[in-house]
Structures are given as structure tokens and as C-alpha cells.
Amino acid sequence: MLQLLGSGASPFVRKTRVLLAEAGLDDVIYVEVAASPMGGEDRVNSANPLGKIPSLVRDDGPTIYDSNVICRFLDHHAGGHFYPEARLWEVLTLEATADGIMEAALSIVYEKRFRPPELWWPDWHAAQWTKVQRALDAIERNWLSHLEGPVHMGQIAVACALGYLDLRFPDRNWRSGRPGLATWEAGFAARPSMTATAPPAS
Numbered sequence: 001m002l003q004l005l006g007s008g009a010s011p012f013v014r015k016t017r018v019l020l021a022e023a024g025l026d027d028v029i030y031v032e033v034a035a036s037p038m039g040g041e042d043r044v045n046s047a048n049p050l051g052k053i054p055s056l057v058r059d060d061g062p063t064i065y066d067s068n069v070i071c072r073f074l075d076h077h078a079g080g081h082f083y084p085e086a087r088l089w090e091v092l093t094l095e096a097t098a099d100g101i102m103e104a105a106l107s108i109v110y111e112k113r114f115r116p117p118e119l120w121w122p123d124w125h126a127a128q129w130t131k132v133q134r135a136l137d138a139i140e141r142n143w144l145s146h147l148e149g150p151v152h153m154g155q156i157a158v159a160c161a162l163g164y165l166d167l168r169f170p171d172r173n174w175r176s177g178r179p180g181l182a183t184w185e186a187g188f189a190a191r192p193s194m195t196a197t198a199p200p201a202s
Helices: 011-023 042-047 067-078 085-114 122-147 153-168 179-189
Strands: 002-006 028-032 055-057
Touching (some): 011 028, 011 067, 011 085, 011 153, 067 085, 085 122, 122 153, 153 179
Parallel strands (some): 002 028
Antiparallel strands (some): 002 055
């Protein structure tokens, strides 16, 4: 039996959980844990020396970590449908773009959560949000057609990144000026796999 260690608020964890749901995998147990860049639960740190989530604990081998590695493993486990060979480079690039959005957004969240306000660096926040905006504009401009068709990992990653922006930055209104992406997100967000993995409001 496989165990997926994660937290409901993490967009990287959500990627793996949406994939599990879309693939119909029922032999992976999801375990909610507390992780933090300042140190989390012992079981997270013992499973993953970096102390990060998601981590996939296996009975027959070492724990697998990093969401991209886990997603590739789960895709292989499910029969290999979510990284289609004919569109592989596009799917991987979309996933990387979504991961970059998550990383930039998370870096702002972490600074505000773990550093005292007098040490916050507004220029850093602005630079990270600029990365988010550039990535969203690139998707709107160049990648919308690649978000269509059968569900693949690029779609899942982008949807989870947008969901995280809604969760942590609702006042930034990422939809403004991006009607195509907003329309696509509204449809994808209604999928059962997305509604079942919606992050907690807090």
C-alpha cells in the first residue's frame, strides 16, 4: 500500500491528489500531516530528509518525493495517460510553468508567515508577483489551446496553481485581462477531482 503524505492547503500536494482522482487510483492512502519550512512532523522529516510534502511512502522501496516525481510515478502506476507522448514537451512545460507560479506565490506566503513584519521585503513580494503575472500572461497568450482535450498533467498543474492564487491572493484578481484562462479555469475547477480536493478556507 502507498501512503501520500500531504497538507490540504499545498498546491503541490493538490496536484498529486487530483491526479489520483482522475486516474481512479484507490491503492494510495492520503495522510494529512503538518509540514513547515521551519520544521514539521517527525514522520515527514523521516520520510523525506528535506521535510517537504508531498511525499509518497512505499512498502517496496524508498519514499518518493517532489510533486513532479510523484506524479510521473503515479501516472506510470495508472497506465501512463497523463503525460501523453505526442504532447509530452508541451505538457511538461505547462506543468513547469504552473509549478513556477506556485513557487513564486508560496515564497510570498512564507515570508509573511515566518518572518516578522518589520523584515518583510516589499521589493521581493513585487518581484515574485511579477513572475506570476508573466506566467499567467504567457498561458493566456500562447498556451490556451494546449489546455484543451483529454486531461493531462499540464492542465491539472495549471488548475491547482490558479486555485492557490484564489486561496492566498483573492484580492489580486488574476482573472483580470485573461478572459480565456478565466473561462477555462471555471470549467476545469468544476471537475469532481478539483472540488474533492479544494483547499481549506483558512
